[in-house]
Amino acid sequence: MASSKSVFNDKQRMLRLYSVLISRGALSIDQIEDMFFVGRKTVQRDINEIREFLKDLQVGEDIQSEVVFDRQCKKYRLTERDHLFTVFDKINAIDEGEDFRI
Template sequence: MSRQKAVFNDKQRILRLYSILISKQAMSVDQIEDLFFVGQKTVQRDIAAIREFLSELQINEEIKSEVVYDRKVKKYKITNRDHLFELFDKINSEENPFFY
């Protein structure tokens, strides 16, 4: 049975990659390339976009979550995931002025 090629636009692909990484899954460059049918340069750009998003999201935070490359297992992963979930809770709380 052949694997059908899923078509993602840039934003969909980056969001999907981010959701995979935040759900505890580390991914190698090869796995990312195979999942999204993209090349290494696209993977690098997508990882850079996620890093930029996380950096901007955590601008005033003491603890930082980042996308790092684990050389031992040769995979990308997100550090301090629990902190990110706490940050999202804070952002989504009713005290947040963006909801008014």
């Protein structure tokens, strides 16, 4: 674990982590620790927060994307990544005039 101060607050760090998981596909715990200058417990908390976010985001969806730890390559990754783009498209298709609450 790196002991430098992170330039990200908690929400920024989780959003960035989520974004990297979508774009890169998989990250090891060490990579996440080094990227954000946080410890293992913080990584685990952030992953759990992202898991909860995905659960809430996909309520009622037949296909569910989730963050899993791949023991074979020892990295966290998103399942069904392509499905998330369908979910985002549905959210973005809402008329700007509609009252939408997350």
